[in-house]
Amino acid sequence: KRLLASPRHTSYGFQRLYALGRLVDSVEFAALLPWFEPLFTADEREEARTRLILHEFPVDAKLRTAMAMPPDWVEEDG
16 A cells, blocks of 8 residues: 555556556556455545556546456455
8 A cells, every 4th residue: 555655656566567558457456446445545546546547547448347357256246
């Protein structure tokens, strides 16, 4: 969570994932996934979203894709 504590600071790992076109594997993206949402504050999630958007990452489209195929360990509602 410390990775999201400094506003507008991107870690080496984030920069590397960006260079590789793999921001979908970043902590910032994970923080926005519904199954990890309880682990992050609203401010942390907003910082994560902002960083991704600043790097032209299609946040909403990637979230829709991820939510269509959640991990097996995620319980389905109802």
